[in-house]
């Protein structure tokens with residue numbers, strides 16, 4: 001929870017330095033120039049961070065995260081992932097978004113298996129698998145195993161922690177996350 005709060009503060013500081021824009025998933029302009037990921041961009045706004053750190057991997061990582069640990073068929077490579085489609089400046093969403101123009105219900109960063117997640121909103125027709133068996137569809141068979149639960153990791157007794165756009169952090173169950181599409 002504390003890590004996500006700190007990440008949230010860094011996101012707001014980045015926005016304040018960058019005309020209100022959300023931190024990009026990668027800093028570059030395209031696939032041939034990807035730049036550096038959000039998890040390094042935000043280090044500028046963290047005390048005690050050096051440029052070799054990476055948030056969620058070597059710095060401010062979730063205590064239960066271990067590189068290479070499997071979760072629902074996916075190997076963990078980072079402990080926090082961004083809500084990807086809000087942060088991409090090339091590819092699927094080639095424009096950046098301003099924080100104050102995004103829905104107030106949105107989450108920004110959460111417990112994940114990589115440094116990004118994918119949104120069920122972008123793949124409604126693919127969502128067809130209840131991977132954790134709780135009766136709620138949470139995955140797309142076309143993505144399995146790599147994007148089981150869309151990259152999220154419910155590693156805290158069935159809950160994942162979510163940083164919301166208002167700076168709050170809330171633990172949510174998979175069944176809530178995949179029922180309430182207003183948070184995506």
Ligand SMILES: [Ca+2]
Pocket residue numbers: 130131132133134135136137138174175
């Ligand atoms: Ca489920």
